[in-house]
Each structure stands twice: as structure tokens, then as C-alpha cells.
Amino acid sequence: xxxxxxxxxxxxxxxxxxxxxxxxxxxxxxxxxxxxxxxxxxxxxxxxxxxxxxxxxxxxxxxxxxxxxxxxxxxxxxxxxxxxxxxxxxxxxxxxxxxxxxxxxxxxxxxxxxxxxxxxxxxxxxxxxxxxxxxxxxxxxxxxxxxxxxxxxxxxxxxxxxxxxxxxxxxxxxxxxxxxxxxxxxxxxxxxxxxxxxxxxxxxxxxxxxxxxxxxxxxxxxxxxxxxxxxxxxxxxxxxxxxxxxxxxxxxxxxxxxxxxxxxxxxxxxxxxxxxxxxxxxxxxxxxxxxxxxxxxxxxxxxxxxxxxxxxxxxxxxxxxxxxxxxxxxxxxxxxxxxxxxxxxxxxxxxxxxxxxxxxx
Numbered sequence: 001x002x003x004x005x006x007x008x009x010x011x012x013x014x015x016x017x018x019x020x021x022x023x024x025x026x027x028x029x030x031x032x033x034x035x036x037x038x039x040x041x042x043x044x045x046x047x048x049x050x051x052x053x054x055x056x057x058x059x060x061x062x063x064x065x066x067x068x069x070x071x072x073x074x075x076x077x078x079x080x081x082x083x084x085x086x087x088x089x090x091x092x093x094x095x096x097x098x099x100x101x102x103x104x105x106x107x108x109x110x111x112x113x114x115x116x117x118x119x120x121x122x123x124x125x126x127x128x129x130x131x132x133x134x135x136x137x138x139x140x141x142x143x144x145x146x147x148x149x150x151x152x153x154x155x156x157x158x159x160x161x162x163x164x165x166x167x168x169x170x171x172x173x174x175x176x177x178x179x180x181x182x183x184x185x186x187x188x189x190x191x192x193x194x195x196x197x198x199x200x201x202x203x204x205x206x207x208x209x210x211x212x213x214x215x216x217x218x219x220x221x222x223x224x225x226x227x228x229x230x231x232x233x234x235x236x237x238x239x240x241x242x243x244x245x246x247x248x249x250x251x252x253x254x255x256x257x258x259x260x261x262x263x264x265x266x267x268x269x270x271x272x273x274x275x276x277x278x279x280x281x282x283x284x285x286x287x288x289x290x291x292x293x294x295x296x297x298x299x300x301x302x303x304x305x306x307x308x309x310x311x312x313x314x315x316x317x318x319x320x321x322x323x324x325x326x327x328x329x330x331x332x333x334x335x336x337x338x339x340x341x342x343x344x345x346x347x348x349x350x351x352x353x354x355x356x357x358x359x360x361x
Contacts (some may be wrong), residue, residue: 004269022355025348029077030070031089033097040098040145044138047130050140055109055126068121074237074356075100075208081348082212082226085341093212095149096161098210102146103169107204109139111176115263119255143169153215164223168207175200181265186289193271194235201241202234209233209349225339227346229349232332237356242267243318244359246309258305264291273317280314289312329357330349 041052053059057068073333076097083093111117112125113135119125127135146169150162178196182188210223218226244253245260245267253259260267274285287308291297312318332353336346 002077013178021348022351025071025077025081025352028090029075029080029097030073032080033073033076033094033101034070036094036149037101040102041142041147043145043148044141047134048138048141051126051130051134052142052221054129055105055138057121061124061129062267064126068123072120072359073101074352075104075205077352078205078208078230078349079212081345082209083216084123084212084345085226085349086213086216086218086338088212088216088340090212092216095153095158096215097208098167099146099149100204100211101163102142102149103165103172104143104204104218106139106146107172107176109135109142114176114180117255117259117263155215157215157217161211164211164214164227168203168257171203175203177226179265183264183267184292184342186285186292187274188266188271190268190275193266193268197238197242197268198231199286200234201238202231205234205237206230222339225335229332229335229337229353232328232335233353233356236325236328236332236353239268239321239328240357240359242269243325246270246312247318257302258309261305261308262300264288265295268321269312269317271317272320272324273315276315276317276320277313284308284311284315325357329353 006160037056038058041049041056044052048061050063054061054063057066057070060066060068064222076124079097079100080090080093082096084090108120112120113127113132118128123134126138146160146165150158150165175196175198178192179200182192182196182217206227207230210218210226213226214223242260245255245265246258247270248259250257255339256262260270270284270288273281274288275281333350336349
């Protein structure tokens with residue numbers, strides 16, 4: 001069983017040990033999809049093409065070529081493996097990999113603006129550099145491009161893949177709407193939080209895990225099974241993300257300390273801690289209720305955020321979330337037993353699932 005970020009910050013050595021095979025898988029996904037992704041972005045009218053290039057890390061804020069951090073490229077890697085699971089060449093999955101990556105980055109551009117995040121991937125976010133209007137427009141443009149990249153293939157399989165992508169995108173947007181609404185509620189149940197995270201993260205990751213197979217001619221049974229793997233993998237991914245959103249090292253995550261607490265997010269550790277009962281849970285609830293009414297929240301000291309993080313941990317929210325990441329990981333792996341595929345591909349999907357829950361960023 002993989003090790004997720006632990007309940008003790010001092011023991012949080014979860015990532016950094018990924019094998020060279022995983023690095024090669026991720027790099028393959030990035031290398032094979034990036035030329036097509038760049039070509040799609042180049043279709044955008046100025047200045048949207050430049051703004052999008054900045055977001056992807058291809059140029060800096062002054063327009064100079066850059067070798068920025070474009071993210072982990074997990075979704076492109078999964079899309080290519082998905083094609084291979086169906087017996088097709090990995091190249092068959094490239095349009096799906098690009099389409100999913102375009103939708104993912106559409107969501108990041110809008111999320112950063114809605115959440116007020118000023119940093120992503122260790123540099124200023126698009127809305128901070130180019131303004132909110134460009135963040136909105138470029139996000140919309142990337143979403144439109146995703147459909148174009150698939151539909152211009154002109155095949156029956158492309159139509160099936162597009163339907164899956166648009167359904168996943170609608171669920172992603174549902175999840176973001178839920179996430180925002182929960183910030184203004186005193187209490188959110190664990191079940192509600194898991195539903196929200198299944199929409200916001202699980203749906204698109206599920207699509208990445210099936211879209212290459214669909215393009216490769218897989219039937220719905222196989223595609224649905226791969227989606228189940230991806231959905232539960234997405235929940236595991238988000239559980240780890242929630243841990244990193246509170247206890248992650250800013251040097252690794254590229255975000256501020258206590259970033260999710262600063263945004264008043266009802267993430268899994270918070271929700272689980274509030275549901276646990278006991279003195280720490282009660283005190284946390286009192287503080288968060290007062291925070292929701294405070295006009296001075298943005299001026300809170302690091303110590304005040306650290307106090308809330310400590311209460312979440314004392315109430316068991318951190319440990320519960322670590323356990324949930326492991327549970328969802330196990331469900332994802334079990335789902336793979338429901339479909340025939342080349343054994344090497346199965347092993348790589350398992351290895352990628354391990355990587356997703358064993359990371360620091």
C-alpha cells in the first residue's frame with residue numbers, strides 16, 4: 001500500500017521517490033502531447049495565444065521563452081495508456097490527451113481567479129499578470145479548443161470521446177460550484193465533500209483514463225471500467241491535494257502556507273475534523289464560525305492559521321484523509337481487474353496510481 005502524506009508533518013516524506021519508469025511515463029505523455037497542444041493554442045487570437053502560453057509555462061511574463069513547470073502531466077500519461085489498454089498505439093490517444101489537458105487548464109485559469117490564488121507552479125497566476133478578463137477569456141477559449149481537437153478527427157470514436165469529455169466538464173463545473181457554495185456554509189458533510197471532489201477532480205481524471213481507449217475503438221464496458229479506475233484515482237488524488245493544501249511545503253507546492261485555510265475551503269481534513277466530535281472538533285467549529293463572520297480574516301497571522309491546522313490534526317482530520325486516500329487508491333486498483341488489457345499496461349496504471357497518492361505537490 002502506498003504511503004500518503006502522514007499525520008505528522010515531520011514525517012511527511014511521501015514523495016520524491018517515484019521510479020524512473022513513472023518519470024518516463026509522465027515525460028512520454030508530455031512529449032507526445034505538447035506539440036499538438038501548442039498547435040491548438042497557436043490558433044487563438046492575440047493576446048490570448050500569448051496569455052495561454054504564459055499559463056502553460058512556455059514563456060515568461062515578458063513574453064520570453066521559458067522552461068516553466070507545466071504540471072505533472074498525469075492526465076496525458078493516462079490518456080496514452082488508455083489507448084494502449086484497448087490495444088491501440090499510444091499515438092491514438094494524443095487528441096484525447098490534448099483535449100483533457102485543455103479542459104483541465106480551462107478550469108485552473110477560472111479557479112485561480114475565483115479562489116483569488118496569486119501563485120501557481122511557483123509563479124504569478126494569469127489573472128495576476130494579465131488581468132481577470134484575460135483569465136476568463138483564455139479559459140473559455142481552451143474549453144472550445146478541446147472540442148475542436150477531438151471533433152476534427154471526424155470519426156465515430158471522436159464523437160463518443162467528445163460526449164464523455166463534455167459530460168466530465170459539466171461535472172467538473174458542478175464540483176467547482178459546490179466548492180464555492182460550501183465556503184459560505186458552517187457545516188458540510190463528509191458525503192457532500194466527497195461528492196464535490198468526485199465532480200471537481202474525479203470526473204476529468206476518469207475521462208482521461210477512458211478517452212484514449214474510446215478513440216482506439218474500445219466498447220463502453222471497457223471505457224466505463226477505465227473511468228471507474230480514474231474516478232476513484234481522482235478521489236485519492238484530491239484527498240492528497242487536500243492534505244497538501246494545509247500542510248504542504250510551499251517550496252514543493254508553489255502555493256502559500258495553509259493555502260486552503262486562507263481560502264476557507266471545506267476540504268476533506270476540515271470536514272472530517274468537524275464531524276469527529278470532541279474538544280478539538282468543537283473548538284475548530286467555533287473558530288471557523290467566527291472566521292466566516294470576520295472582516296479581518298485576510299489579516300490573520302501565521303500563528304492563527306497554524307492553530308486551526310493543529311486543531312484539524314488533533315481532531316483526526318489529517319489521519320482520516322490519509323486513510324481515505326489509501327481507500328480510494330485500493331478501489332481504483334481493484335477496478336482494473338474488471339477489464340482485459342496488456343499486463344504491462346496494467347502494471348503502468350497501477351504504478352501511476354501509486355504515484356498520484358505518493359507526492360508532495
